[in-house]
Amino acid sequence: MEEVLSSSLYTQQVKKLYKVGEILGLDSETLEVLSQPERVIQVKVQIRGSNGKIKTFMGWRSQHNSALGPYKGGVRFHPNVTQDEVVALSMIMTWKNSLLQLPYGGGKGGVRVDPRSLTREEVEQLSRKYVQALYKYLGSDLDIPAPDVNTDSQVMAWFLDEYIKITGRVDFAVFTGKPVELGGIGVRLYSTGLGVATVAREAAGKYIGGVEGARVIVQGFGNVGYYAAKFLSDMGAKIVGVSDSKGGVISESGLDVEKVKEVKDRTGSVVNYPEGKKVSNDELLISNCDILIPAALENVINKFNAPKVKAKLIVEGANGPLTADADEILWGRGVIVIPDILANAGGVVGSYVEWANNKMGEIINDDEARKLIIDRMSNAFRSLYEYHEKKMGDKDLRTAAMALAVDRVVSAMKARGLI
Structure with a gap:
């Protein structure tokens, strides 16, 4: 974890956590648990380029916290991806999913690559190899990736196809942000x-x-x-x-x-x-x-x-x-x-609706999906507004939002006997 501990984005997130922890009266042991991911998987992704030569890239998946449910968060392809960034973003996803009262913990993934330097065939290889390296740690009740920077519905389609080929499980709910033909939902676009x-x-x-x-x-x-x-x-x-x-x-x-x-x-x-x-x-x-x-x-x-x-x-x-x-x-x-x-949590709420629809057997239409997103976002705002008014009126809404999110995760961990 040396790379994680020395880095700025992760350090910023830990500072925010400890600041909120002080407001909530959390002890140092609890904050230590919350500041560390439950698992970080580093993988080497090798593809054969169009010139016949092997290209090697490093990738990661950080699974920060699962107290509220399976890990959920995107996968990005970007030349500046680091383990630090992925861990920090997985922590942010824990708080975002908690704030929206989604049945998820926080996860995030990435591959250090400039996809613009690759052909379409090479991006497909990269996508499939990433899943080959990580499939044991993925699943619709374990960890559900989605698109992020420089990844899209096509990458999710390749992820899904590779996962099905390797595991033999035809489970479309393992990934969200998929094409509509593969269980995606039209409202995900907006x-x-x-x-x-x-x-x-x-x-x-x-x-x-x-x-x-x-x-x-x-x-x-x-x-x-x-x-x-x-x-x-x-x-x-x-x-x-x-x-x-x-x-x-x-x-x-x-x-x-x-x-x-x-x-x-x-x-x-x-x-x-x-x-x-x-x-x-x-x-x-x-x-x-x-x-x-x-x-x-x-x-x-x-x-x-x-x-x-x-x-x-x-x-x-x-x-x-x-x-x-x-x-x-x-x-x-x-x-x-x-x-x-x-x-800006509408995207992950859209992913939640897609995942739930896949789990139930595709019974939600676009109008119902849109209503679910609106209701979830409205309810999340109202919960935050009430929490702020009752408990944190002297703090700004950003501090109140993180406090509410962390409080829910801590409560779930205590109920499960994790802390």
Whole structure:
């Protein structure tokens, strides 16, 4: 575990855990148990390249905690993947699944590879070899991987096919985020954006008088940003600003979300939208609005621009869009921040619905799946709101969310006699 203990992402997560542990009154022995994964599997993945030469890659699967159920979390293919990152992300998945009251623990996987440097055939080999190395530790009641960075439904299809070939078990629930033909669900495409919009609506009702007519800015117009904007527009909000990596556009009279999407698809950027004022991403973040949804990169709101943010409510569509400094500044200014651990959890809720549907024999249709995601996200927000109001009113919602999640895991571990 030396690699894990020396690294920054893991260290950050442990610091957060110990901070919350102090608030909850947890002893050092319990915190030590929670800070360490139950199992980390390191594998060597070898493939034969199109030139006939062997290519070797390192991969990992971290199974952090199973007190609440089987491990659940994505698998990423990225050149910067480390054991540290995978362990830290598996810990985050434990808290996210707990907060959403899903019957899962936390898991995460990755292979240190740049998939863009491989042919499609080589990516398929890599996917199958990863499962060959790990299949003993996977299963629909043991560990359920899903797509993550640079992996998609096709990779999950290869994972599933290889798992069935090796084990002889035709169990489609072992992986989620699969193609619809293999037990995937259509709503998985937009489940994260739907979750962001649902939580934004719930939070707007509690903190700013409702979502109808609320002015919304969405920073980042990829899958999550587009669907968040689309669903919020359907709910009666006014989308007044959007951006992508090339810049943004603002219109006080409101933007036509579908027209913005068409312009982006056709020209490559939302900046070519014919109406409104063109702005940079930096300007967009501090423009007038009621709800701000950062749905692109991490650390875009920091100690320099947090004092200038005009939104009353921030809903984190991206992972880690606010720095710790920004959190303190905004909380001090009375700006409510709905943390990523809740706000962008629609994806894992979509995975849960897919897994449950596979286990039950494909009995849920898309309308029912969508309703299940909305209900689960709404209920998770309400639970957090009540917990915050009753027990942690002097702390920000991010701290309250992690405290609630950790508290549930600890309670489950105590009930099982694990601590």
